[in-house]
Amino acid sequence: MDKIDRMRAFALVAKNASFTTAAKRMGRSARLVSKYVADLENALGVQLLNRTTRSVSLTDAGATYLTLCEPLLDGFDELEERVRNEQVSLRGVIHISAPTGFGVTRLVPSLTKFSEAHPHVELDLRFSDRRASIVEEGLDLAIRIGPMRDSSLKIRQLGPMALVVCASPAYLERAGRPSHPRSLTTHECILDSNMAEPTMWRFDIGGREETVQVNGRFRMDAPAASARLARQGAAIARCPAYTVADCLKTGELVELFAENRIAPYVVAALFPQNRRLTTRVRALIDHLASDPELCPDDRR
Template sequence: MDKIDRMRAFALVAKNASFTIAAQRMGRSARLVSKYVADLENALGVQLLNRTTRSVTLTDAGATYLALCAPLLDGFDELEEKVRNEQASLRGAIHMSAPTGFGALRLVPSLARFAEKHPNVELDLKFSDRRVSIVDEGLDLAVRIGPMRDSSLKVRQLGRMPLVVCASPAYLKHAGTPSHPQALATHECILDGNMTEPTVWRFMINGQEEAVQVNGRFRMNAPAGSARLAAAGAAIARCPAYTVADALKAGDLVELFAEQRVSPYVVAALFPHNRHLTARVRALIDHLADDPALCADGRD
């Protein structure tokens, strides 16, 4: 029996917590996949998986073996790609995650352009607004927007995303248009619960970044919600540019202090330090980094 098949069977079972799903991905029966894993455990002399009628979980030895064998399997896949000349015709699956709002509005159109160029690549995209564990969930990469905090991952910056301060014409007619960022202190502002300092907004003033204290009745942790609330005339919002680009073009929102924008948000691809990237994953990351529409700020 091929040792690579045993390792691949174990890795798929571990990542999916299911013999059935692993069998489907390998094109084998669940019984055969179970035999592969059992033979691997016998050969190693250790138990790699805890099995019950309801769940499959890793033992400590299994977690160690998975961390070591995953790069080997990636390397084997890469070798096969090179032998088959797949630099020109990439094939295989890419498993990735992205935040819901940015993923739907900006990432999906970019992935469609990538898929058109590489018809043999399968894209498995999971939307999540939590910071998923790339290693634990068996992902090849994650696209994230915001401050990059996870030092255990490699980061490839794809671009920067400005924060846009905006309000609806109806709000400005009712409350007046602030003439200076400091005047925001007298306005109703929407606070971003994702920021470490939601009541502090920063602007470039006379070439220096300055902090402005703001406040308001509304606090949200979803930029799209803040943008919609601002468009409804309730308050002034500060949102990543991608969430308000269409509303600005339609006139539903008006940008304030456009020449004093700051860009604290980074759009980046993250992947494990010890993971050997396959050609298809590298090609996708390069595509995203070269796609001007991914981080376009909405200015004409």
């Protein structure tokens, strides 16, 4: 019996907590998958799974074995994929997570170009403004903007993304245009609850980064919603450039303190450290990193 089949059966049972689900994904019977796992345990001389009539869970030894065998399975899959496809015809599914606004406006056009070049690759897109758990949700990669706080993931930078402070002409006419970043303390500001410190806005003032404390009645967890609220004249917003680029061009929004922008955030692709990238995922990341339309210079 092939050891790879045993390892794959165990990994699928462990990740799905089900022999039945693992059997369906392998295209085998649940009885055969159970035999694979039992033979693996016998060969190793340790119990990898706790089994009851209602549940399946990992033992401590099983958790260790799963951590070590998953990179081996990924590597084996990539080896087969490279030999089979000769780097010419990529196949398979790529599971991707991205912020909603960025995903719709910037990522989808880039993925369309990638899909045209690789018609046998399937793209499973999951858009959300929350930070998805790549490992737990079975993602191949996640696109994120801003500080990268998860040290357990590998990062490939794709490009810069500026933060833009802006308001509508109607708001500025009603409340007055702030003359200096520090003047924001007396204005209504929209707070981004995705930020670690929503009330602390940073600016480059005289070559030094300075923090200005702002306040406001609105807290939003979606940058596109903040931009829309600002466009309606409710308050001043600080948004990633992709959410307001079109409105700045049409005059629906006016950028404030363009000369005081701090260093832009980074748009990055994140993926698990212990997982070997398949050829198709590596090709997608290379495509995104080389696409000038994904993170264009949004300065006016």
